[in-house]
Amino acid sequence: MPYNLTAAEYTLIYNALSFTFAVMSAATLFVWLLGDHIAKQYRVATTITGLVTFIAAYHYLQIFISFHGAYSLKDGIVTATGYAFNDAYRYVDWLLTVPLLMVELILVMRLPQEETVNMSLTLGLAAALMVILGYPGEISHAPSTRWFWWILAMIPFVYIVHTLFFGLQASVKKQPVAVRGLVRQACILTVVSWCFYPIVFILPMLGLSGGEATVAVQVGYSIADIVAKVGFGLLIFTIAYKKSELEHH
């Protein structure tokens, strides 16, 4: 359903989407171009870090094109063209990238093989489930429907938070001293940045509507995606870089 946007709101969303595409692409290239700085045993983790931002760059380009087609700014007036603005790209993106973010973290920790497989599977599936359960709420305009799916999606979310803060702590303590703080930061950054999403999700249920809600959701998710994918990814890259140096000597 298209909303009336002011020229300023249109321009803000337009530039936020373009900005996010630029950041995601740049982060992808940075991580991949410096691939040979990373020891072989962490290269899968940093390659996946770049894949996450690559997939996000692709989807932000699609969201940008979709937004461009759904609204036009002419003579200072924003008009909804009637063509759909496809929000669902975000969920398609998250379905791929959110489990991969979990896998990045597990791989860079280099746990025993069995633990790596178990943790990647359970955290990855929980992350996918969280995204799937959020989707029916996101496409609904009825607050009660939105709350229902929001609550369901919070169950895997709480499970992931619990695992990152408690389940993984024994393994975090086994990390080399030089990177232990960074690994802990990566866990905290995941939880903090992921908290943005359920908050942005409920903004339209808290009375925000029309253009303001569109701005809040589009700009809010863009910021959250940058922190959760690029900020987190650079942390994973730094951990891999430091561990490569440590194990080389």
Next chain:
Amino acid sequence: MPYNLTAAEYTLIYNALSFTFAVMSAATLFVWLLGDHIAKQYRVATTITGLVTFIAAYHYLQIFISFHGAYSLKDGIVTATGYAFNDAYRYVDWLLTVPLLMVELILVMRLPQEETVNMSLTLGLAAALMVILGYPGEISHAPSTRWFWWILAMIPFVYIVHTLFFGLQASVKKQPVAVRGLVRQACILTVVSWCFYPIVFILPMLGLSGGEATVAVQVGYSIADIVAKVGFGLLIFTIAYKKSELEHH
């Protein structure tokens, strides 16, 4: 707000934007393709050099497309189509690239780790602040508003100039003799090329208006961006190249 442009003015802007995209892309490829000529300890600096021109190339392509949509030249007559010409891409670009230019310079100097982190953070944040404070002035047509934000943006600018000329001098003197002159040149080039921006910014406040102002701003910023990103970037690449050779023998 669209202005009347003559066919010559339109063509000049059109070609300047296309030229800048070509230069930025070529510089990116040059720096990245020669990555293996650079020692590992300077590769992050030269990778970021390429990222800056990559991000600028992307934004120049978008500015070009936006300009193409905002004006049409048909039968020798330029007509404003009514679609907005999105100037803001430049600020979106600068928000990313100007802090990264500071980081390039700091990384290629290879200072002690703590100084690297502190200098990158303070110079990077000052650069971002400068861009953010310039933006409200740029989108205003009222000279008093433009002057107000111009003056505010000059504060972090002066801080950066001061740091490059004085704060960094002790570290510049510790650089190998073979590159000390180049590092000093990089500091001077930053300050000189960055001086273009506040000058281009005030051109519309000095009586330039309509098509002439549009030409001055578009062509002026394009030249400034080429000097500040490609000229500066090639200097950083040369420093990294020479230091790689020195440290290899």
